[in-house]
Amino acid sequence: xxxxxxVAIVGAGVSGLKAAETLISSGKIGKDELVVLEAQDHIGGxxxxxxxxxxxxxxxxxxxALWYHDSLVNSVLHELLDAGLLxxxxxxxxxxxxxxxxxxxxxxxxxxxLNRVMEEVxxxxxxxxKKNHSDxxxxxxxxxxxxxxxxxxxxxxxxxxxxxMRYFELWYGVPAEKANGKMAxxxxxxxxxxxxxxxxxxxxxxKEKIPESCILFNEGVRFVNQLExxxxxxxxxxxxxxxxxxxxxxxxxxxxxxxxxEDDDYxxxxxxxxxxxxxxxxxxxxxxxxxxxxxxxNNVWWNENEDHFLIFPDQIDSSDWFRSDGTPxxxxxxxxxxNYSRLYNKGGSLxxxxxxPLTEYxxxxxxxxxxxxxxxxxxxxxxxxxxxxxxITSQWTTNPYIRGSYSVLLTKIDxxxxxxxxxxxxxxxxxxxxxxxxxxxxxxxxxxxGAYDSGKREANWVLNALKxx
Amino acid sequence: xxxxxxVAIVGAGVSGLKAAETLISSGKIGKDELVVLEAQDHIGGxxxxxxxxxxxxxxxxxxxALWYHDSLVNSVLHELLDAGLLxxxxxxxxxxxxxxxxxxxxxxxxxxxLNRVMEEVxxxxxxxxKKNHSDxxxxxxxxxxxxxxxxxxxxxxxxxxxxxMRYFELWYGVPAEKANGKMAxxxxxxxxxxxxxxxxxxxxxxKEKIPESCILFNEGVRFVNQLExxxxxxxxxxxxxxxxxxxxxxxxxxxxxxxxxEDDDYxxxxxxxxxxxxxxxxxxxxxxxxxxxxxxxNNVWWNENEDHFLIFPDQIDSSDWFRSDGTPxxxxxxxxxxNYSRLYNKGGSLxxxxxxPLTEYxxxxxxxxxxxxxxxxxxxxxxxxxxxxxxITSQWTTNPYIRGSYSVLLTKIDxxxxxxxxxxxxxxxxxxxxxxxxxxxxxxxxxxxGAYDSGKREANWVLNALKxx
Numbered sequence: 001x002x003x004x005x006x007v008a009i010v011g012a013g014v015s016g017l018k019a020a021e022t023l024i025s026s027g028k029i030g031k032d033e034l035v036v037l038e039a040q041d042h043i044g045g046x047x048x049x050x051x052x053x054x055x056x057x058x059x060x061x062x063x064x065a066l067w068y069h070d071s072l073v074n075s076v077l078h079e080l081l082d083a084g085l086l087x088x089x090x091x092x093x094x095x096x097x098x099x100x101x102x103x104x105x106x107x108x109x110x111x112x113x114l115n116r117v118m119e120e121v122x123x124x125x126x127x128x129x130k131k132n133h134s135d136x137x138x139x140x141x142x143x144x145x146x147x148x149x150x151x152x153x154x155x156x157x158x159x160x161x162x163x164x165m166r167y168f169e170l171w172y173g174v175p176a177e178k179a180n181g182k183m184a185x186x187x188x189x190x191x192x193x194x195x196x197x198x199x200x201x202x203x204x205x206x207k208e209k210i211p212e213s214c215i216l217f218n219e220g221v222r223f224v225n226q227l228e229x230x231x232x233x234x235x236x237x238x239x240x241x242x243x244x245x246x247x248x249x250x251x252x253x254x255x256x257x258x259x260x261x262e263d264d265d266y267x268x269x270x271x272x273x274x275x276x277x278x279x280x281x282x283x284x285x286x287x288x289x290x291x292x293x294x295x296x297x298n299n300v301w302w303n304e305n306e307d308h309f310l311i312f313p314d315q316i317d318s319s320d321w322f323r324s325d326g327t328p329x330x331x332x333x334x335x336x337x338x339n340y341s342r343l344y345n346k347g348g349s350l351x352x353x354x355x356x357p358l359t360e361y362x363x364x365x366x367x368x369x370x371x372x373x374x375x376x377x378x379x380x381x382x383x384x385x386x387x388x389x390x391x392i393t394s395q396w397t398t399n400p401y402i403r404g405s406y407s408v409l410l411t412k413i414d415x416x417x418x419x420x421x422x423x424x425x426x427x428x429x430x431x432x433x434x435x436x437x438x439x440x441x442x443x444x445x446x447x448x449x450g451a452y453d454s455g456k457r458e459a460n461w462v463l464n465a466l467k468x469x
Numbered sequence: 470x471x472x473x474x475x476v477a478i479v480g481a482g483v484s485g486l487k488a489a490e491t492l493i494s495s496g497k498i499g500k501d502e503l504v505v506l507e508a509q510d511h512i513g514g515x516x517x518x519x520x521x522x523x524x525x526x527x528x529x530x531x532x533x534a535l536w537y538h539d540s541l542v543n544s545v546l547h548e549l550l551d552a553g554l555l556x557x558x559x560x561x562x563x564x565x566x567x568x569x570x571x572x573x574x575x576x577x578x579x580x581x582x583l584n585r586v587m588e589e590v591x592x593x594x595x596x597x598x599k600k601n602h603s604d605x606x607x608x609x610x611x612x613x614x615x616x617x618x619x620x621x622x623x624x625x626x627x628x629x630x631x632x633x634m635r636y637f638e639l640w641y642g643v644p645a646e647k648a649n650g651k652m653a654x655x656x657x658x659x660x661x662x663x664x665x666x667x668x669x670x671x672x673x674x675x676k677e678k679i680p681e682s683c684i685l686f687n688e689g690v691r692f693v694n695q696l697e698x699x700x701x702x703x704x705x706x707x708x709x710x711x712x713x714x715x716x717x718x719x720x721x722x723x724x725x726x727x728x729x730x731e732d733d734d735y736x737x738x739x740x741x742x743x744x745x746x747x748x749x750x751x752x753x754x755x756x757x758x759x760x761x762x763x764x765x766x767n768n769v770w771w772n773e774n775e776d777h778f779l780i781f782p783d784q785i786d787s788s789d790w791f792r793s794d795g796t797p798x799x800x801x802x803x804x805x806x807x808n809y810s811r812l813y814n815k816g817g818s819l820x821x822x823x824x825x826p827l828t829e830y831x832x833x834x835x836x837x838x839x840x841x842x843x844x845x846x847x848x849x850x851x852x853x854x855x856x857x858x859x860x861i862t863s864q865w866t867t868n869p870y871i872r873g874s875y876s877v878l879l880t881k882i883d884x885x886x887x888x889x890x891x892x893x894x895x896x897x898x899x900x901x902x903x904x905x906x907x908x909x910x911x912x913x914x915x916x917x918x919g920a921y922d923s924g925k926r927e928a929n930w931v932l933n934a935l936k937x938x
Contacts, residue, residue, distance in 0.1 A: 072589065072596055072618070081620070099581045110566045120541065120660050127541055127658055151550070152540070152562070152662070189596055191589050340588075451793070 003244045005035045007462055010221050012038035013045020013251035014199070014230070014448055015436040017206040018455030019250050024210055026463055027370040034245055037236065039220030039253075039266075039401045043207060046254070046402060047448065050294070053276060056188035056390045057296050057310055057346040063394045064405075065199050065448045066338075076202060076449040085205075094307040097429035101379040102163070102312045103206030103270035103331045112156045115163060117291045119167055121145050123186040137411045138168050141181040163312045166334045166399075169355035171403045173288030177318060197341055216242070221400070224433065227270045233421060248432050248462045252455065255439040256287040256403035266400050269339075285439060288408035288446075289397050291359030293352045293369045294379075300341045300348030307342055309350075309380045321363070321407065327368065330375040333358045347389075350377070353465055356404075359397055366393040375418040406446040407439035413426040432465065434458045474504045477705055479690050480721035481507035481915055482514020484905040485669070486675040488719050489511055493679055495932050500680035501866045504713055506705065508689030508722075508735075508870045512676060515723070516668040516870060516917065519763070525859045526765050526815040533809075533874075534668050534917045535820075541659030545671060545918040554674075558668035561812060563776040570802045570848040571632070571781045576615065581625045583633060583794070590614050590634055594653040606880045607637050610650040635803045639826035642757030644802075646787060649878035651828065661760045665812055668917055685711070689870070693718065694740045703902060706887045717901050717931045724908040725756040725872035735869050747904075754908060757877035757915075758866050760828030762821045762838045764846075764857040769817030771809045773851045776811055778819075780804040780845045791830070796837065799844040802827045806846070814860075816863040825873075828866055835862040873885030875915040877909035901934065903927045 002032040007023055020036050023029040038248045046064040068077040068091070080086045100107045124145045128136065138143070142165045146158060153161070165176065172179045179414065207215075221238040232245035251258075253268070258281055260267030273279070275414050302309070314331040321332040333355055351372065356360060361367050369391050378385050396402045436454040444450025476492055490506050492498040519530040537546040537560070549555045549830065569576045578584050592701035593614045606615070611634045615627065622630070634645065641648045642730045677686075692706040701714035720727075724736070728751055729736030742748070771778070783800040802824055809818040821842060823831060830837050838860050847854050865871050905923040913919025 071621070072593060086618075091621075093582060093585065095585045096582050097584070113565050115566070116562065116564045116660055123656070123658050124541060126508075149541070151557075187592070189592050213853055347725060 001242050003035055003242070004232060005244060005246050006033035007035075007248035007250065007465070008035070008244045009036045009250045009252065010235045010236065011254075011437070012036050012043040012046065012215055013254075013437070013451065014047055014203065014206070014252070015438070015440075015455035015458075016042060016045075016220065016252040017203060017210065017453040018452045019436055020214060020455075021206045021209045022310045022391050022456050022459030023462065026212075026459075028463055028466060031214055033088040034214050035246075036210070036215045037219040037231045037238060037242075037244065037333070038217050039216060039239075041217050041251040043215065044200060044203045044315045046396065046405070047203055049198055049200050050284065050392050054390065054392045055296060057344070057349060058342065059200060059296075059344050059346060059349060060200075060342075061292075061294050061349075061351060061392060062195070062200075063292055063392075064196050064396070066451070068193040068195050068447075069447050071193045072452075073443075074190065074193075074447075075444075076452050077193065078227065080202070083368065086197070090195070091195045092196050092336060094194045094342065095191055096307040098306050098308045098310055099303075099380070100164070100310040100312060101376070103314050103379075105379055107160065107312065109164070112154065114157055114160055114161075117153065117157050117161055118164060121161065122184065125181055128180060129185065135411045136181045136401065137177050138165065138172075138179045138184055140175040140180045140411075142176070144289055152414070156425060160284060160312070161209050163315055166313055167310065167336075170290070170336045170353050172408050173290030173359070173406050173409065174286070174356050175318065178309045178410050180411050183409055194213065194338075194343070196372040199219070201254070202448070202452075205446055211391075221268055223269050223271070224251075248434070250434045250436055250458045250462070251419055252436045254287070254404075254437065254449075255282065255285060255407050257401070278444055281363070285402040286410045288406055289356035289359040290405040291354045291363055291396060292392075292394040293354060293362055293366075293373065294348060294349060295352070295373070296392075297388055298347055298384045299383075299386065301383040301386055302339065302348075302350075302377075304339065304341045304348070305337055305363070308339055310440040311337070311376045311379070321357075326361075328358055328361055328372050328449075330372060335376060336378070356397075359405075361393055361396075362393055363397045368392055408446070435460055470505055470711050472711070473701060474713060474715050475502035475935070476504075476704075476717045476719065477713045477849055478503070478505045478719045478721065479705065480514065480723075480906070481505050481512040481684055482721060482723075482906070482920065483672065483675070483844055483908075484920040484924035484927075485514075485719070485721040486512060486672060486679065487681060487921045488721065488905055488928040489924075489927050491928030492931065495920055495928075497935060499607055500683055503680075503683050505569060505679070505684045505711065506688040506690055506707060506711075506714075507684060507686050508708075510686050512684065512838065513672045515865065515866050515874070516672055517902065518667055519861050523861045524765060526813070528765075528809065528813050528815060529669075529688070530761075530763050530809075530818075530820060530861060531667050531668060531669075532861075533865070535664060537662040537914070538916050539658045539665050540662045540910075541777055543662075543916075543918045544913075547670070553911040554664070556803065559664070559759050559887055561663045561665050562658055562660055563663045563807060563811065565776040567587040567775050567777045568772075569633070569781060570845070572783050572848075576846055577631065578633070578635075580821070581623065584628050586622065586630055587633060591653065593618075593649055597650055598654065600634070603642045605650045605768055606878045607634065607648045607650045607653055607741065608645040609640075609880075610653070613644070619710070622928060628687075629781070635782055636779065636805075637753055638803050639759070639805045639822050641824070641877050642759030643877050643879065644756070644787065644823050644881075646707070647879050649880050652878055659669050663807075663812070669768060671917070671921075674789060675869070689735065692719075692720070692738050692740070717903065717934065719903045719905055719907045719924075719927045719931065721920075723756070723871055723873075723906065724751065724754060724876045726870070727751045730754065734773045735807060754876045755879045756873040757875055758825035758828040759874040760823045760832055761863040762823060762831055762835075762842065763818060764821070764839065764842070765818045765859040766857055767817060768817055768852075768855065768856045770852040770855055771808065771817075771819075772851055773808065773810045773817070773830075776847045777807055778806040778897055780806070780848070784923075790826070794882035795830075796842050797827055797830055798915055804842070804845060806849070809850075825866075828863075830875075831862055832864055832866045835860065838862055860890070877915070878902075882907070 050061040128355040219238040338351040435456040438451040441454040515533040516735040688707040731738040907920040910923040
């Protein structure tokens, strides 16, 4: 089969859908002039709710993005608010100071002033990279702080600071000993607002504005070819053999897909090859694996007034995080347990964030989730611990179309890439190919609103280019 | 009397003393080639401990600077540490999360997530001034935040946020409705470390390295004259009639003295007048009045495990802060009460920071201090409130040689002055006059280490200039 359109978009996640919606809403692109090729059988990409039959409590859990980050400047949040589409019940600031636990039990973070030391370590990152131009991981910078300022730290602070600073892993989705310390210099603009209504609502809003016929499912792109003796400038070919030729192409596949070898079944073969500026960028930035494990219980057996619980790891060498049989040792990784009984008045459930490489393990061995978490969650118990009535794990790393969570900088990369993740448009011969997605934007990188803004940006780029012609 | 030297320094505060010490330690300036003119009968300027006979508990209180701010980069702190001159007992991090009170009693800042909102307001300042290039006070920016984000604030957060953000006044020493909001964008590099040993120790260290004969007391400078038909380039004349001619002059008087009219008894008359760049700077920056009231009690009647207590004001219009008889209403101003029973195991004492214009009132009416503070301190009581056995108030605003605390930006000023407070060296005809002090430096402005660094800077400037000749 063959199609010919003005604009082809690869991927129907939030960036692809926002690009499509922007093009259609402009009135400059008709429904026969646009196609969105989606490799999976559903839209939304890394925005996905659990199926209702997965929850015994009837709660839809966000398996991917959950919060409006940087809420003072979050474009999605402010557009929804301005449109009157959010009620007070749709959002919740789940950022009350929460109790923190280690294998020793409750850690009095405030009493031993560990919160102040953690803030100071945050300030130390900027100081460190002002003086040191070489790369360092989050953990290396924390160790350097401890070395330099040990005379000011109490024995307790020294005991815990390196372990507590691993909370970074719950942001970056990778171990602190690999995460690039430069990421810790990023500042936030506004609180994190829990999106109780779910981001699938946003996906549905965008979908409603795009003609149904524009979105083609189960069409994973395998080839992107420059066209020379043709009216159209670029042709994409999918696994199923569908060929779509277009004037403009917007590629919104996850960074993990761009990083695949060309001969990988899920990779894309570019003819001619991508220019070095683009392939360098793709090689430089990595892909994290933040995951989620959700436990449902008949009753709440923890303090239901807390928004969340933090579990800090023991000081375990990374070579010992997994036992020789491959199972993870408890207290090997930090965990954030969001208390959903603050949000839903049904039984009790905890949504737990996990970093790589724990995510890969649990997503491949979901039946091991409770075995791993039980010794840690026992610490938060105020009543007898119950076994879960259901367990839901995200499946991002096992999904060949996703392969993880979002882009991240590891320690190998160079400073010039740390502040901006925006590769400019790519020209393949006479073909014009653009990229969108959370990995292509500096403000909101890794976030829904960043992906959304990047889709809008690329649609507007195309509209501008059309105007020029 | 007449003296002739290579370098004259006006003021024997920390910047003047550091400049003198640097010159002497260089070996390039002999003891007969340097003079330091001090208007008062003692050295130290705004570094001063209470007299021992003022304290019934035998505690020396720092009436001026108390903390090592920005402790990760504080030059004074790190030099003292490197020299092995600080013991563990000499410093104390007094930054444990402390309880906060209003006229309603204990305010559960963490429980109502007001701490999160306060952090977010801190982030909003940067956002505000990115969009608005005109001036705004701290309080105006907070009000703008509330207006823009009221749909996200709980009724309690709305009730308290403007009042709690007045804690800025305890940093800036001026009311939040006058303090320039741009100051709130400054970030810190390190925790605040309480200097229990006192800064007079630093003053004594510097003094020991300066020949005694170099420092002349009770010599307030009234005239600075350019010399034309003379070997020396500049002449200063003091109130007592002493004339000192010098090749170089370093002026370290407080900004408050520079701001006086030339015909003021405590002002300086410049011939020729200061160049407009310098006088503009002097007019642009203002002088704050952070003060201290110290109460001593026979016993501790508050929670002795707290580092400090915060009192937040009521929402009182500034026109009502003082009653018609001139006395201040309780809960008109924020207050920080540092719990000295954490530092000294003798009776109990509280050191309370006060902003302008309360400072002016209490320093002029020290006998009214307990009347003002009692209704507020009653809130922190865990045992029956006792009357103080002694009260010590700072006297900065009533001291005609000081007239307040340190430099501050008020709302009238222009953005270009907010990030840097370093006026370059001033040339009066063929005379070379340099300025040092907390008001002349960007890093550490308003702080002891800033003043210290500025003195070192100007001494090195002079040493460099001498090398050139």
